[in-house]
Amino acid sequence: MTCYSRLRPLAFRLPPELAHTLGKRLLRLGQSTWPTRTALRSVYQYEHPALELERFGTQFPNPVGIAAGFDKNAECTHALEALGFGFVEIGTVTPYSQTGNEKPRLFRLQEDGAMINRMGFNGDGMEAVKERLLADSTPGVPLGVNIGKMNPSTEREAIEDYRRVFTRLNPFADYVVVNVSCPNTPDTFDENSPEHLESIFETLETENDFEVPILVKIGSDSPDESILELLEIVESHGVDGLIATNTTTSREGLQAPERDEWGGMSGAPLREQSTHVIELLASNTDLPIIGVGGVDSAESAYEKIRAGASLVQLYTGFVYNGPSTAREINKGLVELLERDGFASIEAAIGADLED
Ligand SMILES: Cc1cc2nc3c(=O)[nH]c(=O)nc-3n(C[C@H](O)[C@H](O)[C@H](O)COP(=O)(O)O)c2cc1C
Numbered sequence: 001m002t003c004y005s006r007l008r009p010l011a012f013r014l015p016p017e018l019a020h021t022l023g024k025r026l027l028r029l030g031q032s033t034w035p036t037r038t039a040l041r042s043v044y045q046y047e048h049p050a051l052e053l054e055r056f057g058t059q060f061p062n063p064v065g066i067a068a069g070f071d072k073n074a075e076c077t078h079a080l081e082a083l084g085f086g087f088v089e090i091g092t093v094t095p096y097s098q099t100g101n102e103k104p105r106l107f108r109l110q111e112d113g114a115m116i117n118r119m120g121f122n123g124d125g126m127e128a129v130k131e132r133l134l135a136d137s138t139p140g141v142p143l144g145v146n147i148g149k150m151n152p153s154t155e156r157e158a159i160e161d162y163r164r165v166f167t168r169l170n171p172f173a174d175y176v177v178v179n180v181s182c183p184n185t186p187d188t189f190d191e192n193s194p195e196h197l198e199s200i201f202e203t204l205e206t207e208n209d210f211e212v213p214i215l216v217k218i219g220s221d222s223p224d225e226s227i228l229e230l231l232e233i234v235e236s237h238g239v240d241g242l243i244a245t246n247t248t249t250s251r252e253g254l255q256a257p258e259r260d261e262w263g264g265m266s267g268a269p270l271r272e273q274s275t276h277v278i279e280l281l282a283s284n285t286d287l288p289i290i291g292v293g294g295v296d297s298a299e300s301a302y303e304k305i306r307a308g309a310s311l312v313q314l315y316t317g318f319v320y321n322g323p324s325t326a327r328e329i330n331k332g333l334v335e336l337l338e339r340d341g342f343a344s345i346e347a348a349i350g351a352d353l354e355d
Contacts, residue, residue, distance in 0.1 A: 004322025016106040016115070020319075027076035027083075031136075040082035046327045048334045050344045051086070055288045055310050056213035056240055058142045058174045062086035063333070063345050064301060064326045067292050067313035068146035068177065068217070069117075073124040074132045081139040084326035088139055089313065090129065091146030092179050095164045097125035098151060101184065105263070108319075109256035113296065114270070115316050117247065118184035118263030121148055126168045133172045142174035146217065148182065155189045159199050166204050170212045178204070181219035181246040183264040192219075192226070194233050201237035213240035220245035220273050220293060224280055231285055241288040242281055243313070245274040248293075267316035270294045275307050282308020282350055296321060298332020305333075305345060306352040 011019050030036045051062035065087035066080050074090045081088060100122025107116045123129075147165040149158040162178065170176055178200055180191040190196065197216075204214055216234055218227065234242065247264025254269060274293025281289055291309025295301050296317030304312050318325045333345065342348040 002322065002324060004324065008320075008322065012108065012110065015104065016108050017103060020106065024071070024076050027079035031076060031079035031082065037078060037082050040079065040323075044082065044323060044327050045084045046330045048330070050334055050337055050342075051330055053310065053344070053346050056175050060086045060142055060311060062326075062330045063305065063311045064295075064329050065089060065144070065290070065311060065313040066318065066326075067315040068092055068144075068179065069119070070315050070318065072122070074129050074136070077139040077143065078136065081141045083323050084330065085141065086326070086330075087142040087144060087174070087311065089144035089146055089177065091144075091177070092121055092123065092148035092182070093126050093129050093145060093165055093169060094121055094123055094148050094150050095126055095161050096150060097128065098122055107258040107261045107263075109254060109258050109265075109267070111255040112253075112259075112267065112269055113316070113320055114254065114256070114265055114267035115319065116258060116261045116263045116265050118261070121151060121182065121185050126165045130168055130172075133169075138172055143172060144175045144177055144215075145169045145173040146177040146179050148179045148185075151186050152188070155196055158189075158191075158196070159203050162200050163203050163207055167207050170208070170210060173212050175213040175215055175241070176204075177215045177217050177243055179217045179246070181217050183219065183221065183247060183249050184262075192222070192230060194229070197230070197233050198237065201234075201239060205238070215239065215241040215243055215290070217243040218245055218277065218281075220248045220270065220277055221250065227277060227280060228284060231281060235285060235287065239287070241290065242285075243290045243292060244277045244281055244309075245270075245293050248273060266293070267320070268294050268296060271300055271303075275304055278304055278309050279307040279353065282353055295329070296325075298329050298336055301329050302333060302336045302348070305348050306350070308350040308353055310345075310349050
């Protein structure tokens with residue numbers, strides 16, 4: 001039994017958003033001094049050469065990252081690195097601070113190993129995030145910056161929103177993610193329309209003096225044909241990679257009473273759907289894919305890698321499994337690679353795809 005499995009029932013008695021805020025405060029405290037950061041590192045980090053790989057011109061110490069939404073405002077990137085995550089994605093960052101949707105807006109579905117959220121892009125805004133990154137410096141592992149628009153923005157204003165956040169934060173980023181797949185922000189226009197996506201990519205490309213890799217985060221609810229159409233646009237605009245997937249509006253197979261809350265569902269029940277999207281993308285493109293959705297163990301991470309993901313991320317699995325999540329997944333991945341005769345993660349990527 002780990003410390004976290006003893007603490008979890010207590011933590012789960014708190015309202016989810018409060019538990020999350022307290023958890024992040026603890027992490028910030030943990031990263032604030034050299035001895036505590038070193039102690040976290042020595043307990044939780046796991047290194048193995050078979051886990052290292054290069055993508056987007058950047059070296060990743062392992063393929064297990066923390067997904068967007070956990071550290072929206074870059075408050076605990078160093079603690080997340082110390083906990084053994086191979087990369088950290090902050091955001092979604094918007095140009096100005098936003099309060100997001102009314103509370104409660106985050107729900108645990110314990111019977112299902114899932115969560116539903118309708119946070120609605122709450123965050124401190126790009127200036128506060130920039131100041132924090134300058135004050136704390138960036139972590140020692142690759143940093144992704146996930147960017148989004150203000151909730152009330154019109155289609156034209158949204159382009160300007162992306163441009164602003166991109167120019168402000170891309171100097172800190174190893175990659176930037178355009179998030180057009182959040183199912184719990186207001187639908188003022190179709191964010192996935194080809195014209196809108198083209199305008200975003202064209203605008204960011206003209207601002208991309210540092211040639212920072214640009215990725216797009218894809219939803220899990222679109223039919224296969226729409227995903228392939230989006231892929232065509234992405235490829236024709238020289239986008240560097242894909243993140244699949246965001247949360248889902250599906251409630252299939254859920255048991256917990258909270259299943260009737262509206263918002264995006266994440267965690268174990270999303271696993272299969274997101275792996276399907278990864279497989280579909282990987283069968284149709286050579287662009288690197290970051291797989292996310294229901295990763296909570298070495299097996300679920302390996303499934304996504306074998307389906308074509310070069311890297312994986314998680315959020316809900318971290319909430320359920322605690323600080324040792326990245327270490328346990330990485331250890332387990334090395335065992336799975338050895339079992340199947342792969343010399344490295346690189347060799348296992350796409351192993352389940354048909355030729
Ligand atoms: C509370 C919460 C907030 C999230 N906020 C964001 C966000 O701001 N931007 C984003 O791209 N994804 C966001 N996500 C989605 C996650 O990055 C991830 O795609 C999704 O949760 C599936 O992964 P998981 O099953 O490991 O949680 C959020 C997820 C949760 C649970």
